[in-house]
Amino acid sequence: MTDAAAGGLQVTGAYEVPGAAEVLADFKENDVAAKVSAGDATLWGPAAEPEASKRLGWLDLAAESRDLVEPLAKLRDELVAEGLDHIVLAGMGGSSLAPEVITETVGKPLVTLDTTDPGQVRAAIEEKLDRTVMVVSSKSGGTVETASHRAAFVKALVDSGLSEADANKRVVVVTDPGSPLEKSAREAGVRAVFLANPNVGGRYSALTAFGLVPSALAGVDISALLDEAAAVRASLADLDGPAVALGVALGAAYKAGRDKVVIASDGTGLVGLGDWAEQLLAESTGKDGKGILPVAVESPTATGTRGDDVLAVSVGGSLKAGESATAGLDVAVNGPLGAQFLVWEFATALAGRVIGINPFDQPDVEAAKQAARDLLANPAAAQSDEEPVFVDGPVQVFGPADALADAATVEEALAKVLAQIGDHGYLAVQAYLDRHADRRLAGVREPLAKRAGHSVTFGWGPRFLHSTGQYHKGGTPIGVFLQITGAVTEDLEIPGQPFTFGVLQRAQAAGDAAVLRERGRPVFRFHLTDRPAGIDRILTAVETTG
Known part of the structure; x- marks a missing residue:
């Protein structure tokens, strides 16, 4: 066969x-x-059964989600008629990855806001503000990133001259029934609230309201997408x-x-x-x-x-x-x-x-979130930092002193990092930067893989925390981790919070690094005091590292 x-x-x-x-x-x-x-929930063992029994709703979404087609088409027509044709999606992980794939595949414009980088957040909010509708997507309703995006967007609209009531009419919410986000959205009078099937986990939610609402508002024919899924459903x-x-x-x-x-x-x-x-x-x-x-x-x-x-x-x-x-x-x-x-x-x-695992839970995702929250409880601590092991131009190098012994350049530090990868191990590069303005950095993955002789992954933070972050901490303990952070030259306030986006971004990186170290994973960090120059320095070093 x-x-x-x-x-x-x-x-x-x-x-x-x-x-x-x-x-x-x-x-x-x-x-x-x-x-x-x-929909048999017993197949992953007795310990998994309680979770699996409420996480198999994704099997029949090709039929169930057709109820979204007509109201979404109507809402899009209304928005376009009002000159609101620029869709920004504030969502993390399962709330953003599917809509991004859907819209990019069919060539429809959608701005995916799944970061805490101040520059990227500011660009997403300020560009075409007079034509923008923000879709705020969070299954739990308590995702700190999306709550911060929503608050900053509403403030930007109010600062532009809209009333708070009119600003909230530029917000569409997708969440689970009964979540804190549903309550706050209805109280604020947002444009629309779409409730997703609660029996579907976030990463299985591509064909729920989480995947379909932003896609449809961006102009995608979601009925065709459901037809494609329906055609294969009977063969499962x-x-x-x-x-x-x-x-x-x-x-x-x-x-x-x-x-x-x-x-x-x-x-x-x-x-x-x-x-x-x-x-x-x-x-x-x-x-x-x-x-x-x-x-x-x-x-x-x-x-x-x-x-x-x-x-x-x-x-x-x-x-x-x-x-x-x-x-x-x-x-x-x-x-x-x-x-x-x-x-x-x-x-x-x-x-x-x-x-031999439960494919529907994510037991280690919360650890990094809690570590970040602990740091944010004291914003000054979140901004404090240890001394670098050494500095090479615009790049400060942090990590275990013994592992970096005798290194004095980025090239030498990279060689030391790669030497930490064991048999069948991998390197995870984690960039807490602006994935648009700093996108050149993604070019490090392939040459690092060539030199390492091992698998190398590249992820933008905090986006990956809602994705591969679970594997990093709970999966096979064979990873080596290289964080890349950058100086924030123009920070952005988060309305209602005692910390800024820049502080939140730093706390997320520090919190994840702390959890990884607690679990025995080697963690290194390159901090760019000048982002463009630092990226140039790293790209040059990657090409020459032996």
């Missing part, structure tokens, strides 16, 4: 993964696919279907020691799906000292797509009849975006059973 196809989506190469036959046999013997498809229970094939590949690879899944777009129509799948896999499987580390790479030929601990997967949106090439990688998943969402979710749930 080579290819598995249904509903316009095809998975190629899954059954060539060593151990696939054994995993498939287990699925067949225990009727796993049919039980998951039917089929042992020869694409969702089972992908689940088999992920599970078999993990059992064989290939605990890193490289995800590369093949350039045939999907934009950014790897970033969405990164959260799904990392947060679902990375716990109890186990898990699959997703590595989103630039292309199927990027450095890091090979290795005895790697399963390389290409994703794309089109496939010609009879074509079964995997772009030189191990597995290809090709088909429309709506079907991709559902198949990856199902496959991740199956892989969770193979690994």
